[in-house]
Amino acid sequence: MxxxxxxxxxxxxxxxxxxxxxxxxxxxxxxxxxxxxxxxxxxxxxxxxxxxxxxxxxxxxxxxxxxxxxxxxxxxxxxxxxxxQDPRPTTVRDELLVQIEALAHADVASVRSSIESRIASSGRRLESYEQRLAEILNGRTEEEFLATGNRIGPYLTLQRGIIFERENLTWGRLALTVLSRRFPTSG
Amino acid sequence: MxxxxxxxxxxxxxxxxxxxxxxxxxxxxxxxxxxxxxxxxxxxxxxxxxxxxxxxxxxxxxxxxxxxxxxxxxxxxxxxxxxxQDPRPTTVRDELLVQIEALAHADVASVRSSIESRIASSGRRLESYEQRLAEILNGRTEEEFLATGNRIGPYLTLQRGIIFERENLTWGRLALTVLSRRFPTSG
DNA sequence: CGCCGATACTAAACTTGTTGCATAGGTGCT
DNA sequence: AGCACCTATGCAACAAGTTTAGTATCGGCG
CATH class of the missing domain: 1.10.10.10 (Winged helix-like DNA-binding domain superfamily/Winged helix DNA-binding domain)
Known part of the structure; x- marks a missing residue:
């Protein structure tokens, strides 16, 4: 439902x-x-x-x-x-995070490359969200839009998505830094 | 599976x-x-x-x-x-965001109070995550922990959770501000 | 000329996930 | 005394989501 x-x-x-x-x-x-x-x-x-x-x-x-x-x-x-109605609590399912949680028993090289893929796909997502945001703003500043615009709902959900993907990028880079420090690539 | x-x-x-x-x-x-x-x-x-x-x-x-x-x-x-294995893409299910997307046909008072509940529950989550982080760090600075600690995986997934809940709070407050501006409470 | 990918949808089998109920004693509050 | 909630599990029924396959036509690529 x-x-x-x-x-x-x-x-x-x-x-x-x-x-x-x-x-x-x-x-x-x-x-x-x-x-x-x-x-x-x-x-x-x-x-x-x-x-x-x-x-x-x-x-x-x-x-x-x-x-x-x-x-x-x-x-x-x-x-x-x-x-x-009362909205149900958010559910997140993220296999990459399950793999990271299991780092102690993980194939680190493989996990590293999965993080890289995640960074890439979050980057693509972010771009497409930002493009959609520009369409909604349609030349107006956020200030002008928030005062008069009429697609406030989609604006707010998009903002949430943009924040989410930006944080995916930040987190992904942090994770790679930590991994390269604790599990240096041989050579 | x-x-x-x-x-x-x-x-x-x-x-x-x-x-x-x-x-x-x-x-x-x-x-x-x-x-x-x-x-x-x-x-x-x-x-x-x-x-x-x-x-x-x-x-x-x-x-x-x-x-x-x-x-x-x-x-x-x-x-x-x-x-x-290749992790599947993240799936997020968030009924609150569906309600916000539907703002044009929404009962705004009800949505407003749902956002307030979300802020409250994200605050509680954030607290419990930060407590768990303190347990993992166990007195060490993040710098020390990252150099020598041995629960790197749980540390990284916790960081992701902390960021997520913080952004929930930031976004929730933004949403309330926008709503109060565009749908002022009578009185 | 053959293959791939996009458009547009349908069908069926299968796996997951949710809800409600049941059992059974314990703790704590009023 | 009564109620709500916690520990600890299990079963059955149902709802939701995934996988795999298929139909059919077109355009573009080499």
Whole structure:
């Protein structure tokens, strides 16, 4: 039932196909929720059945048809309802941190290169979030935007994502420094 | 299979009962993995069957017996093996951020109080992480510890948790400021 | 000309994770 | 005396999420 709310939130500003949502749930939305395309298609069908979404089929040239989903009144009401509930505590799952916790029994070279990959992917994420932030600000300063802008919600969640990825970079560099000091590469 | 690795990592330094692990998976380990007690008991049984853990029953006075689990050689080997694998990307699930993303259709008063709860719980977490950090440092400066200490892994994962909760506090206060500005409380 | 990758979706099997209930004595508060 | 909460585990049912496969068309690359 939680994915459902994330989908409702993702459809506030524009209609989208399952395919588009799947991509989004791997980039921007990934900041606070993730889902595979299979989960999404299944959930979208159920949500349509439950009257939270309406779908329209759009025929395309040289492409399969797509179904664009948008919120119904019931969908918007369900969303408001959800914002009244107590949110569950954040859950984080990070296999890299499990590997680090297990450092005493780890293959250090392998862990080191996993940290490097993490730094790289956080860098890419950070770039894409910052680009999306620039789109939301749309030329205004943060000051101007906060006084008058109308996408405050997405602005705040993006800020959280940006902070998170920046701290991933800082932490990753710290971890590499510590490792190179305590487990020097031979040579 | 992922919970399994988190359990192995949690048992590196000491044996523990299912009950103790369950508590730990709600405090320190919660930093990078979470699990309910039911999940743990089921997984511990399977891991014992698979030879990764050995259990010994300890009779107690005025308490039910408990089973203390510890790593076997096969368990340690499985852990090392896991550190050689590519860690999956971090997944974050945060209902509060979903509610914020939906701000345009939200019950703002309710969301505001959810942010306040989040600030409170992040504060509590931060305190308990900092206490655990002090235990690990055990009187040494970070400099001394990093040069000679032997629980580098837990130190690094704790650092990540501390940073995360600090940023939760910073972000929460930002969010409250923005909300009070754009949705002033009547009166 | 054959292969890869993107678009767009569907289906089914499988693994994980959550919730509710049950057992059973102990401690601590009012 | 009664209630809530802690220790310590287990089972069953259900909800949620993952994996693996498949359909079909197009554009670009070498």
């Amino acid at each position: 939680s994915l459902r709310n994330a989908v409702l939130a993702a459809l506030i500003n524009r209609e989208a196909s399952g395919y588009e949502l799947a991509k989004q749930f791997h980039v921007s939305v990934a900041n606070f929720w993730t889902a595979t395309s299979q989960q999404l298609y299944r959930e979208l069908d159920k949500m349509e059945t439950d009257g939270l979404l309406s779908a329209r089929v759009v025929a395309q040239e040289r492409r399969p048809d797509k179904r664009l989903f948008s919120l119904t009144e019931a969908g918007r009401a369900a969303l408001t309802d959800f914002t009244r | 992922s919970l399994r690795n988190a359990v192995l990592a949690a048992l590196i330094n000491r044996e523990a009962s299912g009950y103790e692990l369950a508590k730990q998976f709600h405090v320190s380990v919660a930093n990078f993995w979470t699990a309910t007690s039911q999940q743990l008991y089921r997984e511990l049984d399977k891991m014992e069957t698979d030879g990764l853990l050995s259990a010994r029953v300890v009779a107690q006075e005025r308490r039910p017996d408990k089973r203390l689990f510890s790593l076997t050689e096969a368990g340690r080997a499985a852990l090392t093996d896991f550190t050689r």
